[in-house]
Amino acid sequence: MYLIAEFLDQVRSEVDVTLDSLIPTENDEPKNLHSAIRWSVFAGGKRVRPAIVIAVGEVLGATRKRLLATAAAIEMVHTYSLIHDDLPSMDNDDLRRGKATCHRKYGEATAILAGDVLQTLAFKAIAEDGRLSYECRVRIISILATASGSPAGMAGGQQLDLDAEGRITTIEEVELIHRHKTGALISAAAASGATIADSSGRDVEAINEYASKLGLLFQITDDLLDVTQGTKELGKTAGKDISALKATYPAHFGIERTRELAVKIRDDAIAAIAPVEKNTEILKGLASFIVDRTN
Amino acid sequence: MYLIAEFLDQVRSEVDVTLDSLIPTENDEPKNLHSAIRWSVFAGGKRVRPAIVIAVGEVLGATRKRLLATAAAIEMVHTYSLIHDDLPSMDNDDLRRGKATCHRKYGEATAILAGDVLQTLAFKAIAEDGRLSYECRVRIISILATASGSPAGMAGGQQLDLDAEGRITTIEEVELIHRHKTGALISAAAASGATIADSSGRDVEAINEYASKLGLLFQITDDLLDVTQGTKELGKTAGKDISALKATYPAHFGIERTRELAVKIRDDAIAAIAPVEKNTEILKGLASFIVDRTN
Numbered sequence: 001m002y003l004i005a006e007f008l009d010q011v012r013s014e015v016d017v018t019l020d021s022l023i024p025t026e027n028d029e030p031k032n033l034h035s036a037i038r039w040s041v042f043a044g045g046k047r048v049r050p051a052i053v054i055a056v057g058e059v060l061g062a063t064r065k066r067l068l069a070t071a072a073a074i075e076m077v078h079t080y081s082l083i084h085d086d087l088p089s090m091d092n093d094d095l096r097r098g099k100a101t102c103h104r105k106y107g108e109a110t111a112i113l114a115g116d117v118l119q120t121l122a123f124k125a126i127a128e129d130g131r132l133s134y135e136c137r138v139r140i141i142s143i144l145a146t147a148s149g150s151p152a153g154m155a156g157g158q159q160l161d162l163d164a165e166g167r168i169t170t171i172e173e174v175e176l177i178h179r180h181k182t183g184a185l186i187s188a189a190a191a192s193g194a195t196i197a198d199s200s201g202r203d204v205e206a207i208n209e210y211a212s213k214l215g216l217l218f219q220i221t222d223d224l225l226d227v228t229q230g231t232k233e234l235g236k237t238a239g240k241d242i243s244a245l246k247a248t249y250p251a252h253f254g255i256e257r258t259r260e261l262a263v264k265i266r267d268d269a270i271a272a273i274a275p276v277e278k279n280t281e282i283l284k285g286l287a288s289f290i291v292d293r294t295n
Numbered sequence: 296m297y298l299i300a301e302f303l304d305q306v307r308s309e310v311d312v313t314l315d316s317l318i319p320t321e322n323d324e325p326k327n328l329h330s331a332i333r334w335s336v337f338a339g340g341k342r343v344r345p346a347i348v349i350a351v352g353e354v355l356g357a358t359r360k361r362l363l364a365t366a367a368a369i370e371m372v373h374t375y376s377l378i379h380d381d382l383p384s385m386d387n388d389d390l391r392r393g394k395a396t397c398h399r400k401y402g403e404a405t406a407i408l409a410g411d412v413l414q415t416l417a418f419k420a421i422a423e424d425g426r427l428s429y430e431c432r433v434r435i436i437s438i439l440a441t442a443s444g445s446p447a448g449m450a451g452g453q454q455l456d457l458d459a460e461g462r463i464t465t466i467e468e469v470e471l472i473h474r475h476k477t478g479a480l481i482s483a484a485a486a487s488g489a490t491i492a493d494s495s496g497r498d499v500e501a502i503n504e505y506a507s508k509l510g511l512l513f514q515i516t517d518d519l520l521d522v523t524q525g526t527k528e529l530g531k532t533a534g535k536d537i538s539a540l541k542a543t544y545p546a547h548f549g550i551e552r553t554r555e556l557a558v559k560i561r562d563d564a565i566a567a568i569a570p571v572e573k574n575t576e577i578l579k580g581l582a583s584f585i586v587d588r589t590n
Binding site: 084107115138145149155163 | 319323324325327328329375379382384385402403404405407408410411412414415416418419422423428429430432433436437440441443444445446448450451453454455457458
């Protein structure tokens with residue numbers, strides 16, 4: 001049996017090597033800016049999105065070295081969004097992945113620029129990945145830009161989230177917000193992996209459906225962790241959703257029913273990839289990992 | 296004689312139509328975010344960078360319709376940088392192009408997201424420009440990402456500028472800052488135009504040299520306007536460089552010698568394009584326009 005923990009460890013270390021090669025060093029001027037970028041990128045993230053790129057790509061036949069730069073690029077976009085979301089004018093958070101947030105450590109101006117540069121570096125990494133054809137690079141950049149911008153993407157989702165703050169919203173509105181804020185980038189990770197593997201037709205449809213379930217699953221477990229785990233375990237401020245009066249799955253359904261819902265959506269995700277006539281163990285493992293995660 | 300004012304008017308209106316087609320409308324959710332983006336993009340910029348893309352591209356043989364999306368993309372990157380540079384933690388400015396800055400009008404969080412999305416939309420616009428070959432799109436994205444990121448680009452230059460604030464710096468340091476903060480994007484505009492025209496060799500070298508002079512010229516005239524024009528004429532807060540104790544060309548050389556220097560650099564820019572065996576009137580006109588501008 002393929003061990004998902006082993007796969008994730010391996011991906012994390014290979015993606016970190018790739019990120020290290022794509023990001024300016026702390027000796028390059030302006031040093032404080034590059035130091036701030038590295039502070040946030042190498043804060044110990046789980047690299048779930050890169051794992052999705054690589055798992056989907058490998059299942060569909062791509063080699064890992066063709067997947068790594070894109071995997072790293074998507075992690076850079078994710079990290080830029082965390083840096084900006086943590087800013088005082090946004091979620092005003094002091095703690096991320098168990099460390100001071102970028103603006104607490106480097107100041108607000110540098111944190112804003114660090115996020116800006118990470119976004120730039122992500123597109124640069126894909127554009128300059130000589131292992132991929134020009135067409136492939138263009139398609140991935142288009143997928144990633146659509147998923148991380150607005151209206152259909154991550155930044156638009158963050159605005160919707162800010163607009164909803166301080167009022168209890170419906171569970172439908174919560175789903176809409178998270179489909180943009182979290183789901184779009186997870187779907188882009190899967191779609192990029194499939195694009196690099198040059199997949200089409202039924203496989204791509206199945207992967208899209210799987211990724212959409214995975215995004216929802218990720219959000220539901222995030223909501224659960226926010227109410228069941230402490231700040232120390234999470235590495236970020238716990239209980240924030242409650243204090244922000246956010247409508248969450250546990251607030252709506254209660255903790256037990258939310259746990260059952262998560263298991264059901266994991267099963268839906270696994271069912272979604274049934275049409276893919278490949279060894280999809282790793283994709284099933286990823287869905288189970290997300291449901292079982294503790295931070 | 297070709298009238299530069301006419302060219303600039305034409306470019307402005309065509310680029311604005313292109314920008315309008317590339318940016319989500321104020322009816323798309325989240326409406327406030329798209330409204331904030333449009334507030335800053337359509338605040339009446341001179342569209343100097345798009346004009347450089349189009350002037351260089353057309354001189355070297357590209358058709359205008361192949362140049363417009365890239366021209367608009369570079370203006371989006373420029374506008375994103377203005378929105379972020381104006382933020383309270385950066386230059387803390389209330390006025391831009393004669394109107395309230397984005398964060399004064401829409402709040403800080405939305406302004407940060409508006410800048411973020413504009414950067415995303417810029418790369419998306421180039422990636423999805425079906426008039427250009429895949430290779431051409433990839434090359435332009437790489438040029439633009441390098442010029443707008445760090446260490447070699449605009450965001451890195453903004454960090455250097457912030458780091459220099461409050462202390463008088465040498466004129467060499469000022470040049471270094473502005474080569475990154477302003478010059479890199481102006482050079483990228485010229486290089487993109489040349490790439491779309493599929494130029495190579497001596498023409499590209501000449502254009503690069505011209506663009507480098509143009510970037511310097513733009514900065515020197517910006518410094519001059521800051522001390523010689525009022526806030527009303529500039530549409531942004533005048534005299535900011537002096538109050539921030541920045542080393543500027545007028546502070547170093549005095550106003551009269553700085554004016555002479557600007558004229559000399561305009562002549563250098565015009566001399567730089569002498570090897571281009573095409574009708575380069577429009578490029579000469581652009582250099583003269585920059586030296587003569589009043590805002």
